[in-house]
Structures are given as structure tokens and as C-alpha cells.
Amino acid sequence: MRSLLSLLSFLVLGPSLLAAPPNVLFIASDDMRPQLGCYGDATVKSPNLDALARRGMLFQRSYVQQALCSPSRISMLSGRYPATTGIFEIGRTLRTTMPDITTLPQHFKNNGYHTRSLGKIYHVGIDDEASWTVPAWHSQKPRTSAATQESVRKFYADAKARGVEVPQRGKGSRTGAIPAFEAVDCADEDLLDGDTAVNAITQLKEHAKNPAQPFFLAVGFANPHVPWISPKKYWDQYDRSKFTLATNEFLPKNAPDFAATSGQDFRGYANVPEGDLPEPFKRECLHGYYAAISYVDAQVGRILAALEETGLAKNTIVVFWSDHGYYMGEHTWWGAKHNNYEGATRNCLIVATPDMKHAGARTDALAQSVDLAPTLTELCGLPASSGFQGRSLKPVLDDPATQVNDAAFSWYPKAGWLGTAMRTDKWRFVEWTKTGEAPVHELYNMEQDPENNLNVAGKAENAQTIETLSKRLREKFPVQEFKDPGPGVKKKGKGKKKQP
Template identity: 35%
Template sequence: MKKLITVLIYSLSFCSLAQSIEKPNVLFIISDDLTTTAVSSYENSAGHTPNIDKLASEGTRYTRAYCQYPVCGPSRASMMTGYYPHGSETFGYVSGRENVGPDRLMWPQLFKENGYYTARVSKIFHMGVPGDIEKGSDGTDDPDSWTERFNSQGPEWTAEGESELVQGNPFGLLPKRGGNVMTIVKADGDDLVHADGKTAEKASELIRAHKDKPFFLAVGLVRPHVPFVAPKSYFDPYPYEEVVLPPKVVGDWDDMPDRAINYVTTKNAQMSEEQEKKAIAAYYASVSYMDAQVGKVLQTLEEEGLADNTIVIFTSDHGFHLGEHGFWMKVSLKEESVRVPLIIKVPGKKAQVCDSFVELLDLYPTISELAGIHPPDYIQGENIAPTLDDPSHEVRDMAFSVHVWNGGHSFLLRHSKWAFIQYDEDGGSGMELFDMEYDAKQFNNLAYHPAYREVVIELKQKMEDKLKEIRANDLNVK
């Protein structure tokens, strides 16, 4: 009964919104590899993200938002196609178009088909960072989604400035290295030397040029993805000597299955404690640089008088480990890697915090409905718009995320009480169970404790049911 009342209230509210805002604009901003633990409006006062924080103070901030795959390509493909990774069998660095086919509408493509100017600036579908950014290339984009598309070329790790490699450099002999590694560059020059500064400038230009007709503008910011490159001034507030490292627990890995050990660790990256601190400080600096670019785009929206007619979304494709459990970067199904910041600001809606579980997959149907466009029936996300009126509304009772790595499929069910991770569909490569009420940092694996046998059985069944539900779609995916 409560859910029915909530839906009725939302329906009346939506009708009122649709009447007052004819074809609202959509500004979708996505950061790359951003963990909630580096955003000060979430849980880290050591970070400095005033522009994201301001947006959070004006919109709905979701505390339990989860990606569907903790790697850039598959996460973005899921979000933009509207299918879970196992719904379309899309696990690689692709747009997802190959598997959903030419007749399925991507999220921005739906808006394009409904009279919107759609544009992307920089990384929305997958781009290799730093490779595609250095070349200024499209990556594995979906051209059918956009009226126009723009790339933001930047020097990345080759930028001039003080540099240091803190991964795989135990003696500190290499000043920097290209590729997907933690190279730090305290760069010379200003914001516009780098890709994100160029992205903010182009996004602002497009807002001004298209303010008289409805637009769907997707703005992809590549920081804080490695390499950690930003103008030197952004590093000044973060002296590495003052960084507090995550707690180290003796025997932390002893109760982890082999597949739970991340692909980059303090151990295999041969990082000293000093290098760990430098990596975290550089990550925060990269986040601050990215946040400044968010501020520039939002300021342009205000200056052009569009804030009252624009839905704004800010999120990331997945999280990032900063030394928790000795893990670095993404890929794992632990909390720091799969949980993401998510803020949605809708004109006329009050600022609030929502604790319901939501997934990045839910953005497609939600934003479409808010714009008065009925999303395709075949997509797999949930409409979370009722939470904009009632933050206590429960969209989901748990979140689902997956990963395919090291020869097997891994699965996460994140319940309010439990985080359950299963390696392989039968759990044959191991399981993890964490009591998130008493062990939020996930140090004690209860999966093999006799007292939790019934909990594991129940969650394994829920996992099986979820996968059956995901695969039961008209793509005929096995």
C-alpha cells in the first residue's frame, strides 16, 4: 500500500513537473574512477570538492549507488545500453552496440530520437586512458547516439612538470611511465593544458550555443583516472606527509579466496609507505582538479539562465581503491571499488539524501521519464524518480555487480545487512560474506562460518534468481 501511495504521489508530482518544464535539458557529468571516499560531501573531509558538494546540497545525494561492473568499458556499456553486463554479455572495452544490435536505442540516442540535440565531450562510452586522450581519438564510441561529439586531447603523463612513478618503481629510479599506472605529474601550466580543462571549456561553449533548444549534453571527465596529472597548484593542499593510510590488518588476506586479491596491490606494485601516501595525495589532487572543471560547467549553466530548466546528474563509472586491504585501482567487488557517488538535481525538487540501493543502470529509465520520454520496455533498470519526492522510497532491496577476470565470473549482492561475493556461478572459486552493520570495512569473511550457513544458502539462491532474471530478455543471451 505504501509503495502504491508513493507511486501515485510521484505521478502527480511528475505531471506538475512536466507542465512547468517543457522538454528539460539534461546535463550528464561523469568522472572516471571516482570513489566516494574522496568526495567531501560523502565521507572524506580530507578531500576538497566544493563544486560537487554544492550540487549535492541542491539535489538528491544517493548514499548507496553501485556500478554494475567495476571497470570502465563494461560499466559504461551497461549504463548507456540499459542492460546488465550478463543481460547483453558485454564485458569488454566496447560500447555495447555489438551485442544489443542496431535497433536498440542507447540512452542519449533515445533523446536524439525525441528531438534533442545530443553531444558528448570526451569520455562517455569507453576511451583508453591515457592512450585515447593522448591521441584525441574516439575510443569505442557509439556514433548513433550523438548529434555531435568532441574529444579533448591532453598530454597526460608526458606533461611538463615534476613527475614521479609510485607503482613498480621500488627504488624510485624512473620519474614516470605511460600506460595504466600510477605516474604522478605536478604539471606546469594551467587547467587548459589538460583534457578535463578543455572538456569544461567545450561543454560551456555548447551550453551557450544550444541554450534555445533542448539538449542532452554528456560531459566526460577523465580524472582521477591514472596517471595522476593536474596543474601543480592542485597538489599544494595535499602534502603527502600528512596523508593517513587505511588501516592494515595482520592476516587480512588469509580468509580471502585467491580471486579476491586485487590485480594491483601494495605488494605486487612494490610500493613503499611513502609511495602509498604520495599516490593518495596525488589522487586527491586529481579529484580537486576534476571538481574545478565541474564548477566551470555548472557556473555556465547558471550564467545562461538554464539552471531552472536543466536536470543535472553527476556520477562515476566505478570506484577506486586507495590502499584498503592493500588494494589499488578498481576491479574488485569490495565496497571502495563498486560504490559510486551519485547526485541528481531536478528543478523544483528539494535537496535531500536517499539511502535506497540504486544502480547506474537506473539512470537511463529515470532521466528519460523525468524528461517526459517513455524509455524502451526492454531495458533492465528501475525508475528511481519517486525518491526525488520521497527519499525513504525503496527502489531496490539490494544492488548487483559483477566482474569477469582471471578466467572466471564474480558476483556481488550488496544487501543493507550483507555484502555477499561469489566467485564463479556456483561459488567454486570461493565466497565472501561481510556483515556490513558491524564490519563496514570488510575484514572478516563469514562465508565459511557454520553460524552463517543459512545466510549463505539464502544469498546464493538470490544470486541464482537474479542471474536468471537478467538473462531472461529478448536478446536471447544464454
């Protein structure tokens, strides 16, 4: 159908007026909070992403729909809220709950695009075949040093010899043989993310041979997800004595006990001490995280350089997106997300088009990950999809002062409760619901308390605000009961195992 429309357009308009459809290069990073130079961080070394922001638009208030890898990615790639997908955990594929859905990349594929996934786009082992023209590709290179790989092999051999079953998480798990951070004396491509960049460059060179074929190329990096492991040269860029530690090392005050928690993936790693972390160790963690960001930044730079060298940049939309925020000491949480607070739900988002009207602009417009599906659809001139639930950000790209959203929404289940968060200009409001229980609320004044240190929902003067926000929230999203998918759900994803 697209080919026929292109032919008709050519016959009617002539070759001079027939523009080739834009390509899309979508780059994702795991667990990267907005801690880049272009977001105002003076310590991190991120020259390539900073350069992308200078030729694109940086969204300062972008939010994911759940602060957990798989649900966040499924929401973004489907263009649907978790309230619609029904997926709030890692394990199930999208088509478990929505078998007939058309995803964002699938919509492009159905309209003549070659779509391909390299690295972590959907969660590893929880992919979606229908989204891609060819099967998703994952590097088989390790994330760790040879010495650590040997430790993992010995760990499994010892467990097998003792007849011990290795748990998925905790100190006795596989991660117990892997350090939380490591500087590896190796080339970029010796580790997983560098190898992913090499493959992405190869794909771009292949696409350059057939510029008439539009593509949607998604490239996903595993860093800076714990373990924070990268080539030594990125560690050498930093002096950890100059790092600034979090100043709010306490839980959100007056918050419900079940809500003021966060998963701490890195606690199960080999070199992490029990209890409170000593300051030198905190600085090592930050060192590893900064180095991992710089490692990803360098890979992005290599890919963008290839885009220019192949001539594809002049007709390619570039999106850089991270799947959620992250905590590195704030609220006592390290290597963590897993909640509805600002630090967990705010992510990186940079969009650069070949014809940017406001290159280098920074916008305060509220943006959501579900907005990317309608945005890219409109930018590429594809027919709209009625299933996409977000709003196109094209008006913001045309005018950074424009607002298309009056709020951004996020979800998280905890202890049988389902929390729905609404981020407005002034407030972060969370309503927790559970069958048989009265709703529980959190309210944070984002103008006075941007780090969500004090829940003011219990103050009498905020009663009317809570009533107004609750009504507004539930007019858009009626109360939804959280349904636990049951034990063993994390084991249901099929695919190649993640490399250590």
C-alpha cells in the same frame, strides 16, 4: 512525432501550461570513489560538487554494475546489466553483442533531444555512433606536462630504433615513461580535463541560443584515473603529512585466492617502486589523487557556473556520476578496482533537478547505475523504454526514505570464474561460478565489516543465509557462463588514441 505532440499540447492546453522538456547535463568522472566533502571526507577540497549536493540529492549507497571503465559505462548508458550486454572487458563495443539496442542517449535523441558526448563517456575508442546527434568529441590536449610528453616521444623513438615492440601494459609499456603523479605548472585548460570543460561551456552557450531545443549533454573527465596529474595549484591545496593512510593493508581474510585480487594500473608507471610501497611514496600517491579530484571539482564548478549564467539551469537536470570505486591502499591495492568488493563497486552519484523537493538530502536508498536510464526518462517525460532493466529513482527523489531496490548487483570475471555480487542492506554476497566447478561464495556483513575485511561464508551459522541469498540472486540472474572474448580484444576499439 515529438514536435507534433508538442503542437497538439499547445493547441489544447495553451502556452501557459506547456512546459519545455528538461535538459540533461550528465557529468562523469573516471575512477572517483566517494571521497568528496559531501560524502564525509574532511581532507578533500571539493567545494563545487559539495554545492551541487546541497541543491540536489546525494546517493550514499550507489553501485556500478562492474568495477571496470568500459563495461560499467556500457551498462549505465545502455540501461542493461552486464549479464545482458555480455560485455565484461575493455575492447568490444556494445553493438558487438547487441546490434539493435536503443541506448539511454539514443532514446533521448529519438525523442527530439540533441545528444552530444564530450570527453570520456563511453570508453575512449569504444564509442557508439547511434547514441549521439553529432560525433563524440575528445580533447587533443595532453594529460601530462611538456617534459613528460618529451619523455614519451623519446621512449617510442628509442623502442623503434632498437626494433622493440612496446607492450600495452607493464614496466616496458608506454606508461613506463610517465610518472604515476605529477604537479604541472600550467593553466587548467592546458591539460585534457580543463580543455574538456572549456568545450562543454562553449556547447552550453550554443544551446542557450536555442532554448526550445532540448539537449542531453554528456561531459566526461579522465581524472582521477592514474596517472594522477593536475595543475600545481591543486597540489598546493594539500599538506600530505596530514593524510590518513588505510588501516586495512591486508587482503580480505578467508577470501578465495582468485577473488582477492585487483588490477593495479599504476604499477607500470615510471616512478613506482617494486614491492611494498614506502610510506612517503604512499602519501605522494594520495596527494596526486586528492589533487586530481580537486582538479575535476573545479572543472565541474566552471560548467555549472556557465549553466547558471546562460539561464539554462532553471530547466536542466544535472547528474554527477563516477564509473566505479577505487582503492588507495586498502587491502594492499593502489590505483585499483577490478573486483566485486564494496570499495570497487560503490560510486559517486548526485542528482539535482530544477524543482528539487528535498534539496541537500542524503539518501541511503540502494541505487544502481542501470537505474539512471529509467530515472532520466521519467524525469524528462519521455515514453518508457521496455529495454531498460533498472528502476526509476524518481520515488527516492520525491522521498529520500523510499527504497526502489532491495539489492544492487555487480559482476566481475576472474581466472575463468564469473562472480556475481549482490549488495543488500546487511550483506555483500558474491557467488562465483565456473563450468565443471562447484560454486564458491563470499559473504561480508556490511553492518560489522563495511570494508570487507573478513569473508564469513565458511561459518556454519551463515549456511542458511548463503542458501537464501543464492536462491534470491539466481531467481533474478540465472547462472551465466563466462565466455572469454579471446586474445587481442583490447585492440579492437577504434578511434583516436588517448593522449599521454
